[in-house]
Amino acid sequence: MATNAREPTSPRAGDGADKLLLKLRLRDGIDAEEEQALRDIIRPPERMAARSVVVREGVPLERSALLVQGILGRSKDMRDGQRQISEIHIPGDFADLHSFTLKRLDQDVIALTECWISWVPHSALQDITERLPHLGRMLWLSTNLDGALHRAWTVSLGRRDALARIAHLLCEMQVRLSVVDMADERSYALPLTQSDLAECVGLTSVHVNRVLRELREQGLVTFRSGRVTIHDIDRLRRVAEFSTDYLFLDKRAR
Amino acid sequence: MATNAREPTSPRAGDGADKLLLKLRLRDGIDAEEEQALRDIIRPPERMAARSVVVREGVPLERSALLVQGILGRSKDMRDGQRQISEIHIPGDFADLHSFTLKRLDQDVIALTECWISWVPHSALQDITERLPHLGRMLWLSTNLDGALHRAWTVSLGRRDALARIAHLLCEMQVRLSVVDMADERSYALPLTQSDLAECVGLTSVHVNRVLRELREQGLVTFRSGRVTIHDIDRLRRVAEFSTDYLFLDKRAR
DNA sequence: CGTCCGGTTGAGAAGCCTCAACCACCGTGG
DNA sequence: CCACGGTGGTTGAGGCTTCTCAACCGGACG
Numbered sequence: 275m276a277t278n279a280r281e282p283t284s285p286r287a288g289d290g291a292d293k294l295l296l297k298l299r300l301r302d303g304i305d306a307e308e309e310q311a312l313r314d315i316i317r318p319p320e321r322m323a324a325r326s327v328v329v330r331e332g333v334p335l336e337r338s339a340l341l342v343q344g345i346l347g348r349s350k351d352m353r354d355g356q357r358q359i360s361e362i363h364i365p366g367d368f369a370d371l372h373s374f375t376l377k378r379l380d381q382d383v384i385a386l387t388e389c390w391i392s393w394v395p396h397s398a399l400q401d402i403t404e405r406l407p408h409l410g411r412m413l414w415l416s417t418n419l420d421g422a423l424h425r426a427w428t429v430s431l432g433r434r435d436a437l438a439r440i441a442h443l444l445c446e447m448q449v450r451l452s453v454v455d456m457a458d459e460r461s462y463a464l465p466l467t468q469s470d471l472a473e474c475v476g477l478t479s480v481h482v483n484r485v486l487r488e489l490r491e492q493g494l495v496t497f498r499s500g501r502v503t504i505h506d507i508d509r510l511r512r513v514a515e516f517s518t519d520y521l522f523l524d525k526r527a528r
Numbered sequence: 529m530a531t532n533a534r535e536p537t538s539p540r541a542g543d544g545a546d547k548l549l550l551k552l553r554l555r556d557g558i559d560a561e562e563e564q565a566l567r568d569i570i571r572p573p574e575r576m577a578a579r580s581v582v583v584r585e586g587v588p589l590e591r592s593a594l595l596v597q598g599i600l601g602r603s604k605d606m607r608d609g610q611r612q613i614s615e616i617h618i619p620g621d622f623a624d625l626h627s628f629t630l631k632r633l634d635q636d637v638i639a640l641t642e643c644w645i646s647w648v649p650h651s652a653l654q655d656i657t658e659r660l661p662h663l664g665r666m667l668w669l670s671t672n673l674d675g676a677l678h679r680a681w682t683v684s685l686g687r688r689d690a691l692a693r694i695a696h697l698l699c700e701m702q703v704r705l706s707v708v709d710m711a712d713e714r715s716y717a718l719p720l721t722q723s724d725l726a727e728c729v730g731l732t733s734v735h736v737n738r739v740l741r742e743l744r745e746q747g748l749v750t751f752r753s754g755r756v757t758i759h760d761i762d763r764l765r766r767v768a769e770f771s772t773d774y775l776f777l778d779k780r781a782r
Numbered sequence: 783c784g785t786c787c788g789g790t791t792g793a794g795a796a797g798c799c800t801c802a803a804c805c806a807c808c809g810t811g812g
Numbered sequence: 813c814c815a816c817g818g819t820g821g822t823t824g825a826g827g828c829t830t831c832t833c834a835a836c837c838g839g840a841c842g
Binding site for chain 1 (some may be wrong): 563567585586602604606610611612614615625626628629630631634635654658661664665666668671672673674675676678680681682683685686696719729730769773774776780782
Binding site (some may be wrong): 704734741 | 819820821822823
């Protein structure tokens with residue numbers, strides 16, 4: 275069942291769990307029983323087309339989406355056709371774990387690229403909160419990490435200019451992707467369009483284009499054909515006023 | 529013990545719990561055992577001076593702050609002296625419940641007015657996750673509601689102009705304060721300065737001043753001497769593109 | 783080979799910021 | 813009692829960042 279999907283890009287069933295465990299174990303120990311419980315509730319990944327709506331705002335939900343491959347965004351459409359993305363999700367992220375308690379979403383989850391998603395039933399999560407409270411707290415932690423990202427984005431949108439805002443986003447993605455072995459200090463794949471970036475940082479794609487040129491010409495970063503190449507990570511972080519503190523990369527009893 | 533504080537503004541010990549319970553019971557039932565467990569872990573409120581830092585970013589924490597009276601903000605200082613507030617807290621809110629899993633904060637919690645705070649030890653919260661998993665999920669829900677506010681603010685900062693942004697904030701506060709019986713449809717107390725507002729919506733206080741005049745002259749809202757008077761809530765909400773959906777005001781099994 | 787999507791660039795407009803002055807109110811101290 | 817200083821609010825003028833509109837380019841794909 276798990277290995278039924280035969281397309282070349284199709285991920286293995288355990289990939290999502292592996293990356294989720296990398297993310298959780300960076301913050302606290304997960305023992306064998308907890309790991310097994312987690313693996314047991316993760317269904318085989320399903321493919322979602324690029325640009326499709328994975329979870330629609332407002333719909334009653336009984337499962338959450340663990341992203342195995344691809345990039346998801348949480349997105350809000352405005353009356354006038356503009357949209358704002360409030361978080362970018364990478365493999366190993368639950369895109370809507372908060373729906374476990376909220377029971378519906380306040381924003382759409384959309385596939386920014388082709389994605390593979392493992393669904394996790396809320397009933398299984400409830401079971402975890404009752405049988406394995408520490409693992410339950412680690413899942414709670416996971417939604418609180420999302421909250422920390424949200425706050426950092428709020429600060430960016432409220433107080434950084436366009437250059438620092440984009441620089442900050444590219445710094446954030448570098449660290450988060452590193453955690454799941456998808457980036458190093460020099461470069462990483464980020465298969466988004468400039469319009470996608472614009473919807474993350476609250477600018478127009480035209481202005482994002484100009485700012486990306488500026489970042490390139492200043493020898494900081496290059497974003498081109500879905501890849502980020504960092505020329506000077508120290509200067510980039512200084513320009514962005516970036517610190518890893520809000521990403522909670524330290525291991526502690528939780 | 530609980531009634532020791534004698535100043536006229538000093539709240540009773542149970543006030544914080546009462547408002548927290550109003551907030552939680554709006555979303556799901558809390559039975560007598562859960563209510564008692566919650567009341568048992570809430571310490572008598574302590575007074576914090578206006579403009580003081582209640583919880584400092586980065587400091588290891590073993591307790592969370594339940595706001596009983598006053599207004600708190602989550603605030604990030606920038607290098608250049610600017611700051612951004614990412615959430616406003618009202619009585620009945622935990623200002624840093626996320627520190628239960630994160631163990632420190634990514635932003636300061638500051639008192640925007642004189643505040644009374646009840647501290648709740650993390651050990652007691654851990655106990656709840658182990659003994660009363662449903663109540664634990666309700667606390668998890670509470671941090672997820674914060675997340676929904678964060679996302680709404682991100683959308684505001686990214687895609688609304690100054691007028692709509694301030695209108696949206698005033699709409700949000702009206703609903704949230706109503707939940708804890710501190711607002712009606714026409715008016716509510718909001719003892720903030722125009723600079724505080726500016727730090728919430730990512731503008732300067734000068735521009736906030738001009739926009740408040742515009743809101744007043746359009747017959748939408750008046751914000752004056754710490755009080756918001758809503759002249760036309762329907763038009764105000766339309767201008768703000770405000771919907772209560774993201775506040776999750778519905779009762780459901782969670 | 784045409785079409786579409788994403789990216790690039792220019793020119794002018796709009797929204798918000800900066801700087802500065804001034805006012806009203808309130809608590810404090812002489 | 814009044815003078816004073818501090819804080820918060822108000823208004824004007826000019827500047828800068830970002831937006832809007834528009835044109836054009838290049839590559840992928842049918």
